[in-house]
Amino acid sequence: xxxxxxxxxxxxxxxxxxxxxxxxxxxxxxxxxxxxxxxxxxxxxxxxxxxxxxxxxxxxxxxxxxxxxxxxxxxxxxxxxxxxxxxxxxxxxxxxxxxxxxxxxxxxxxxxxxxxx
Amino acid sequence: xxxxxxxxxxxxxxxxxxxxxxxxxxxxxxxxxxxxxxxxxxxxxxxxxxxxxxxxxxxxxxxxxxxxxxxxxxxxxxxxxxxxxxxxxxxxxxxxxxxxxxxxxxxxxxxxxxxxx
Amino acid sequence: xxxxxxxxxxxxxxxxxxxxxxxxxxxxxxxxxxxxxxxxxxxxxxxxxxxxxxxxxxxxxxxxxxxxxxxxxxxxxxxxxxxxxxxxxxxxxxxxxxxxxxxxxxxxxxxxxxxxx
Amino acid sequence: xxxxxxxxxxxxxxxxxxxxxxxxxxxxxxxxxxxxxxxxxxxxxxxxxxxxxxxxxxxxxxxxxxxxxxxxxxxxxxxxxxxxxxxxxxxxxxxxxxxxxxxxxxxxxxxxxxxxx
Numbered sequence: 095x096x097x098x099x100x101x102x103x104x105x106x107x108x109x110x111x112x113x114x115x116x117x118x119x120x121x122x123x124x125x126x127x128x129x130x131x132x133x134x135x136x137x138x139x140x141x142x143x144x145x146x147x148x149x150x151x152x153x154x155x156x157x158x159x160x161x162x163x164x165x166x167x168x169x170x171x172x173x174x175x176x177x178x179x180x181x182x183x184x185x186x187x188x189x190x191x192x193x194x195x196x197x198x199x200x201x202x203x204x205x206x207x208x209x210x211x
Numbered sequence: 212x213x214x215x216x217x218x219x220x221x222x223x224x225x226x227x228x229x230x231x232x233x234x235x236x237x238x239x240x241x242x243x244x245x246x247x248x249x250x251x252x253x254x255x256x257x258x259x260x261x262x263x264x265x266x267x268x269x270x271x272x273x274x275x276x277x278x279x280x281x282x283x284x285x286x287x288x289x290x291x292x293x294x295x296x297x298x299x300x301x302x303x304x305x306x307x308x309x310x311x312x313x314x315x316x317x318x319x320x321x322x323x324x325x326x327x328x
Numbered sequence: 329x330x331x332x333x334x335x336x337x338x339x340x341x342x343x344x345x346x347x348x349x350x351x352x353x354x355x356x357x358x359x360x361x362x363x364x365x366x367x368x369x370x371x372x373x374x375x376x377x378x379x380x381x382x383x384x385x386x387x388x389x390x391x392x393x394x395x396x397x398x399x400x401x402x403x404x405x406x407x408x409x410x411x412x413x414x415x416x417x418x419x420x421x422x423x424x425x426x427x428x429x430x431x432x433x434x435x436x437x438x439x440x441x442x443x444x445x
Numbered sequence: 446x447x448x449x450x451x452x453x454x455x456x457x458x459x460x461x462x463x464x465x466x467x468x469x470x471x472x473x474x475x476x477x478x479x480x481x482x483x484x485x486x487x488x489x490x491x492x493x494x495x496x497x498x499x500x501x502x503x504x505x506x507x508x509x510x511x512x513x514x515x516x517x518x519x520x521x522x523x524x525x526x527x528x529x530x531x532x533x534x535x536x537x538x539x540x541x542x543x544x545x546x547x548x549x550x551x552x553x554x555x556x557x558x559x560x561x562x
Contacts, residue, residue: 098215098217098279099215099217099299100216103299103302103306113315113319114318114319115320116318118319119322119493121265121266122265122266122268122276123257124262124264124492124493126257126492127252127254127488129283130250130253130254131253131488131489131492133243133247133485134247134488135300135481135482135485136243136244136246137244137249137481137485140239140243141477141479141482142440143378144240145240145241145378148240148243149240149293157294157327159296160301160304161304161308163287163290163296164285164290164298164301164304165299165305166283167287167298167301167302170280170283170284176266177268177276179272179273179280181243181280182217184281184284185281185284187218187281188281188282188285189224192227196231198231202230203231203235205231205233205252232435241375243477245375247368247481248369250367250368251364251368254361254364254368258358258361258365259353259358259556261496262495264495270403321491323493332449332450333449334449334450334451334533337536341540344540344544347549347553348547348552348553349554350552350554355496355499356491356499356502357491357494357495357499358494358496360491360499361488363487363517364488367477367480367517368481370477371478371481371482372525373477377473377474378474379472379475380472382473382474382477383473383527385473385528392469393473393528393530394528394535395535395538397521397524397525397530397532398536398538400521401521401532401536402539404518404521408514411502411510413511416451419515420454421515422519423454423458423461423513423515423519424514425456425525425528427461435465436464436465437465437466437469439467439470440454
């Protein structure tokens, strides 16, 4: 991970857990559970909205959603840190895979599930 | 978002969707669903492992997990982009809130749910 | 749980796990992970569909969805069994709570989140 | 679905939604989101517990968990109803598939992911 903003968050979160003696709870298994719980809090904001409504949130709702996204990022950084995985490199590799897997000429305007191709 | 690695991913993913004409599917509602689906693929890797096993993944498993983390980050960046939310700033604010919410002297070594305090 | 179809499934699933020596893996923690992973497979079927499309599935898709619902029910029954919780009674109590919490005259046609009332 | 306890719940829930004019929100897509959000509330109860602790809940915690299980069952019944799927039949078919897929002599005491076999 480069010494940029994501790396700064990683260090701050590692310190946050260390001084609270929380590393004992932060197994990848437990962190994966915490991450999906936060993902579900995001879902709750959108479950009764139409797609169109989800594109136009009120300032109050947008603020709440931004904290849910933050929580997801926080646990994502923690799991990656615990497993010594570089998130940015992993994402770059995955996007490369996706670019090969979904050639523009084949999938343009079509969002079927990958396994349906 | 600063012009660092996360911003570069944001731009690449926006381009990826645009050339495939996929923005029509990328409502925040739909992206939240895609994000939690990826979070669940992470869960699947850990659900039958002990916490200890989840800390010591084989190279093959670690590689697979790194791609799941990448997928989560990808959708997280996309939702933030669609809602014009700066992930890094949101995370910094949330960590500040957590630091106030969980003072070291009160929660050291204790991971009860926040609402149980 | 009454001696009806749900109870028959509970017994069959207990036997399924016992003969495979899988009870050692079936802690409530692990089963909750398996359950949410199955819930996410359901999500995957709907994430790129409009709400309207989700109401009118093709026979092939409906068949696939029926198996995802089955998987969720299976893990739900297993967790309840492991914790000695009667699902039917719990649901009846919860519906009673919901009936009190959401009086018709106050919520008719309005699906805001409970905590927004 | 037979005229047993599950069918009684289905009818009561259909009536609950109808009198509140909530069917407009209960597309399978939205209900799948609500279901996974409830599954995540279950996850939250277990995420910082050891597997052993998850097997031995306090009466207060067990009560809370029973309501989460109820919520999951409620949305499961609603989706099945909306898609005209018989949950019990689907589960019986799926268990039959699993019995064939995981022969006792091959998987006894081994819980690796299905796709790893």
